[in-house]
Amino acid sequence: MNVLTINILNPKAEMLLENLADLQLIAIKSKKNNPFLQVVERLRKKNEGNIPSLEEITNEVEIVRAKK
Incomplete structure (x- = not known):
């Protein structure tokens, strides 16, 4: 399944899906x-065009590592 x-x-x-369900x-x-999922979905829509690049993520990781 x-x-x-x-x-x-x-x-x-x-309606088509309901008909298929009626036919089992x-x-x-x-x-x-x-x-919770509603909040997650709203945040995803809000930041839809604002996805960080791999380079930006790498830079942030390096900054956090340097602080440790």
Whole structure:
């Protein structure tokens, strides 16, 4: 059995998935809203275009190592 996470972009797709569940071809489990995951998702969206480069990460690591 494979488990997939799907973002539904069109409401018609949700209807198709519900029809597949009615035919017992798939099982749909709704997720509970986890406040921690909501915060993580909000932070990811906020910093989406601000990903540090490998060089920046390496520099930060070297600074921390030098302090020790």
